[in-house]
Amino acid sequence: MQTVLYARVSTTDQTIEHQETQARQAGFAIDRIVADHGVSGLATKLSERPEGRRLYDILRQGDVLVVRWVDRLGRNYRDVCDTIRSFMDRGIVIKTVINGMTFDGETTDPIQQAVRDSLIVFMAAMAQAQAEATKEAQRAGIDHARQAPKKYKGRKPTFDSDQLSLVQDMLATGAGASTIAKETGLTRQAILRIKSAPEQAERALARWEDWTPIQHAPQTPTDRR
Incomplete structure (x- = not known):
């Protein structure tokens, strides 16, 4: 094995x-x-x-x-x-x-099977829902950024796309801020800010990603994740 x-x-x-x-x-x-x-x-x-x-x-x-x-x-x-x-x-x-x-x-x-299968369905659904939400937020952030003056992008997020995805996945499972902070390497305060304003965090990240495309590997037109 x-x-x-x-x-x-x-x-x-x-x-x-x-x-x-x-x-x-x-x-x-x-x-x-x-x-x-x-x-x-x-x-x-x-x-x-x-x-x-x-x-x-x-x-x-x-x-x-x-x-x-x-x-x-x-x-x-x-x-x-x-x-x-x-x-x-x-x-x-x-x-x-x-x-x-x-x-x-x-x-x-049968009960254990039902619980197992329910968890699989739930986590698979969360994975796609989070990807779709992040993609939509990035599109919205990019559209807004392209229409607005680019002199000021706002404060650069302390997290990257992978960390943001992990934070949101763990929040969805009920994990606490301290546990997530240890897992992601972010501060507890950063976790709480993402939790309280997830869309704002996604838009901020999308603005910076749009202005710095060289930081990203080639991706498909339909998925920036």
């Missing part, structure tokens, strides 16, 4: 090393790392990514697939649900670094 970490980064602000460090700090003994760089989680299925599709050949029954959060598998609701269930059907266990969630197909108890 082996433990494989799958990491995905969609911008140059994100790093594979950070996701590996988080996994090891959470207690996972990683045997192998499979990673995709500059790949959209919303527009591209796991099976269509250069490295993501290798997981289907690498993983065997009894293996453990580790991801920071389900959004690393994808941000498309149907694709994430189908992917997790496909791996479970093959006897592969999926574990998340954040909140230590475990998904496997071993349980035969």
Whole structure:
């Protein structure tokens, strides 16, 4: 049996090393790392990514697939649900670094199965909803920025797109500000500001991303994440 970490980064602000460090700090003994760089989680299925599709050949029954959060598998609701269930059907266990969630197909108890499947559906839906909300906020911020004078962009956010996504995902699961701050490396005050005004945080980030496009890896026209 082996433990494989799958990491995905969609911008140059994100790093594979950070996701590996988080996994090891959470207690996972990683045997192998499979990673995709500059790949959209919303527009591209796991099976269509250069490295993501290798997981289907690498993983065997009894293996453990580790991801920071389900959004690393994808941000498309149907694709994430189908992917997790496909791996479970093959006897592969999926574990998340954040909140230590475990998904496997071993349980035969109908109640436990219902709870497990409900969590899969909920988290997959949250992954897509967050991606869509962030994309829309970025579009709105870009449109506003293009119409307004560009002499002043406002204060540069202390977080990048990856950190903002992680904060919002963890807030959705009920995590506290202190826990999120430790996980993301941001201050507790920054977490609380994002929590109280999420749209403002997204617009601020979108303005800076629009004016500094060289910081981003190539992305699809439909997904800036």
